[in-house]
Amino acid sequence: MEAYKSLADGRRQIVSFFYPGDMVGLPYVDAHRYSACALDHALLWRVSRHELELRALADCGLQSWIINNITRSLMASLDSLLALGRKAADERVAHFILELSRGAAERGLCDNPVILPANQVHIADYLGLTNQTVCKALGRLRRAGICRLMRSNRIWISDRSRLEKIAEGNQKASGAWKGSRG
Amino acid sequence: MEAYKSLADGRRQIVSFFYPGDMVGLPYVDAHRYSACALDHALLWRVSRHELELRALADCGLQSWIINNITRSLMASLDSLLALGRKAADERVAHFILELSRGAAERGLCDNPVILPANQVHIADYLGLTNQTVCKALGRLRRAGICRLMRSNRIWISDRSRLEKIAEGNQKASGAWKGSRG
DNA sequence: CGATGCGTTGATCGGTATCAAGGGGGGTGG
DNA sequence: CCACCCCCCTTGATACCGATCAACGCATCG
Helix, strand or coil, X not given: CEEEEECCCCCEEEEEECCCCCCCCCCCCCCCCCEEECCCCCCCCCCCHHHHHHHHHHCHHXXXXXXXXXXXXXXXXXXXXXXXXXXXXXXXXXXXXXXXHHHHHHCCCCCCCEECCCCHHHHHHHHCCCHHHHHHHHHHHHHCXXXXXXXXXXXXXXXXXXXXXXXXXXXXXXXXXHHCCC | CEEEEECCCCCEEEEEECCCCCCCCCCCCCCCCCEEECCCCCCCCCCCHHHHHHHHHHCHHHHHHHHHHHHXXXXXXXXXXXXXXXXXXXXXXXXXXXXXXXXXXXXXXXXXXXXXXXXXXXXXXXXXXXXXXXXXXXXXXXXXXXXXXXXXXXXXXXXXXXXXXXXXXXXXXXXXXXXXXX
């Protein structure tokens, strides 16, 4: 499942991918701030805002759970802000792969290979790029021996430390193989 | 006051400007997720995480306040994600001016002219641009008769509806005056 | 007076978008 | 079974926006 915001001319920014157990939507807010769309079969538990607020008034544990959820969303958004505002295409893609890997690990799933939550068009809309740019960035990472695309929807990380360096802007994806060809 | 995230090579993304009454920092999180720096004299009320959690356990009102604060931060971040990922320079600047104007109105302050929270370098770091690009975008908005820079730290909005159209990507800042010169 | 920080403007460069074309795989219908 | 289509991925050529580089004006301050 994905959450996104759109402009009138069709430009779209995906702001989040959701996984089982995630909270979709913002409590205590009187208007929708984003749209959402299932990428696969999804089973949702709908809670009215009114009911949520009533229960939360009496249950601080529920409030803590909500705070934790929103806080995690906010932390992810802050990381994305840095990526969208200041990172180059290769760095964004590297960041995204690591984000998926860490998220899978946190959910107790396999962190390598990483399973992509959507196709490249959606990933591009999440990273503020085009699908062509994402494809070319993945190609550079592959040629640099850092990761490989498997079965078109999962990515094998062969060199995590270099991937992390690239994601943090300390190294070019193309550095090694471009320089080593002479 | 501003919150920001940086990369090792000095690239910086400002994620938020803070105003009196705002909550700085993320509760229930064990590590800092951003740096913060005062842009002016600032008076802070420091609350240890431990104390905050203790109080929140017994006080659902406090938790509601926290939820409201984080939620507002998250909503602003989502808007910024759309801006940084999908909006052109002029659109980001227009969006920023309106965001400032609306924020001032919410705080009961004058919404026109808008007071800039920092200099153009900081604004550029907030919008994922360079100061030169911000300056040129402001120049285009000024020449289009949409807004004017006053005393170098406040902006007069002369045509709010066109500013809103630009911020939402429905119109170019340069459209009117470029076309009307023949 | 020079030094410094900030804003402004112009020239050029580069990274990503855009445009275009083709390939592969899966589904559908003949 | 095959032909066809559609969606997605891939790759190359080109265009364009914003970054970079450079220079200057202006105000403030020591």
